[in-house]
Amino acid sequence: MLLKSPWKPRLADTEATVAERLVQALADDIAAGTLETGDRLPAHRELAWALEIGIGTVTKAYAILERRGLVRGVKGRGTFVAAYQARQGTLIDLSINAPPPILSHRALARSLMAISRKVDADYFTLYASPAGHLEHRRLLARWLETLGLVADPARLVLTGGAQQALALAFDLVCGRDGVILTERLTYPGAITLCRHTGLRMRGVAIDDEGMVPSSLAEALDSEGTSRRRAVYVTPTLHNPTTATMTLARREAIADICRLHDVPIIEDGVYGSGTEGTPIAMLAPERCLHVSSLSKTISPGLRVGVLLVTPAMECLATTALQALPFSPSPLSCCVIEDWLANGTIRSVRLELKREAARRSELAKALLADRTLVSHPDAYQAWLPMPREEADMFASSAASLGIAVTPPSAVMVAPEESDSGVRLCLGGASFDDLTRALSLLSGIGRSTRPL
Incomplete structure (x- = not known):
């Protein structure tokens, strides 16, 4: 029996x-x-x-x-x-894209003590305007200037993170029945957001610079004008592939959207001000720009920023009256203190060095595979056929390593070309070294027979 x-x-x-x-x-x-x-x-x-x-x-x-x-x-x-050797201990998570842990407990304690001596109680006793306190918007406008984006504080909306800013941007340009055209491999959070809200998402071909302009033009032509359309694009350190556009590519994307009278949602969460001019500077009349400090400074600093077009100021205010997204005043006070004393600048420099160190580690330990990376990125990309990518992800899980599965970044799940995203920032350096060493061992064994 x-x-x-x-x-x-x-x-x-x-x-x-x-x-x-x-x-x-x-x-x-x-x-x-x-x-x-x-x-x-x-x-x-x-x-x-x-x-x-x-x-x-x-x-x-x-x-x-x-x-x-x-x-x-x-x-x-x-x-x-079957019997297999799973890694003993806790899971090593390489599936969540976050900057490496840089801030010390002592540095954070000093900042909180400094804030307690000068904080404006009105930030906590009075309701902010729907878009956030004006002083905080001015503060974030100064921060955006360090990233190469000149922004009018009146057109800034502060949110509790980039995902909220992205959700607001999608709602403003497409409502609930539009279509988002984006890279065929894109940020998992954007895919989840579209599926949750009912927006249709269409993938556009990519190359080593990101979205291909000619493919975007063809997609816009074929979509017609029966539905509200928008282009969502990540021109700097694209997630998941790390591709970064040249100025010529950014201008081409802006020109195509201008020709088709389509708004652009630019994801600038990985920008540092050195990789290229934001598209929002090239097409300010139609580009909404999303940014966040949680991806560039620290995951716990949940402050997102959405720069809207001049024509959308009133629309954004109305939307925020129904669903306010304001960040914590304490987080904004921390940013104010760090901008004043130079902490943000020093953290960004240290993060840049650490990102490069982790990128080099990944290239060295996965040298026998095709690895796409960038010294400023917190993730690396292993391109491979969908079936092989699924096998790789499952084999990694059996070793106690979580990676981003191919389905999470694919706009069209039925496509055959995909890959695996490796998030290099969140784990400790020792855990990252151990995880990449284990992954190098399954590089060949996971290929389909």
Whole structure:
């Protein structure tokens, strides 16, 4: 009599084929220890019935898992979880893009003490205007100037992070029924946001500079004008590929959008003022610019900034009266103190050095793979076919390493070309070294047979 499988059938909650969702669910539970070595998987017909899927889908999923070494089939008995060596201890997370930890407890304590002696109580006892306190907007306008963007404080909207700023920008230009044209591989948060709000997202071809102008023009022509359209683009240190546009490419994107009378949403969260002129400076009449200190200084500094066009000032104020996004006044006071005493400048310099050190480490330890990186970026990109990328991500999980799966950055999940994003900033340097060393070992073994 065959033993009953201890696994509770489920499909992973991700944008992928049914077989891929089944593979991901089983791989995740094996990595998490929910399924242990020697546990029997459900029989093909039994699992197909439980999940209301085809038997062929189950067969395909089990075959993929067996190629990855996660399960083994025993003739006449069934399919079982194979033995594997998982990393002992906590998970090393290379899936969240964040700057390396630089600030010390002592430095933060000094800043909070300084703020307590000079803080304006009105920031905490009075409601701010929908776009944020004017003094704070002036403060952030000065910060944006250090990034190469001259901004009128009256056109700045302060939010509790870049994701809120991006959500507001999407709503202002497209409402709830428009279409966002963006790089075919793009920021996972933008993909999630569009799916949540019902906006349609269309991918545009990319090359080593990012969005391809001719492909953008073709996409805009084919979309027509029946729906509200907007172009969302990351010209500096594109997430996930790290591509950075030349000035000529930025001008071409701006010209195409001007010709088609389409607004631009520029994601500038990774800009440092040295990589190129923001598109918002080239097309101020139609470009909304998103920025944030959480990506450039510290993840806990949840202050986002949205620069709107002159024509959208009143519209933005009206939207914020219904759904206020103002950041914490304390975070703004910290920024004010750090701008005054030079902390932000020194942190940015240190982050630049640390990003370069981690990028070099990734290139050295993954030298046998095609790795796309940039010395100023907190992530690296491993381009590969979709199936191979899925195998790589699952094998990494079995070693106790979380990476960004290919589906998270793909506008069109059915495409065959994708890759794996490795976020180099969040982990300690020792953990990053250990994780990359382990990943180098699965570089070849995860390739499809």
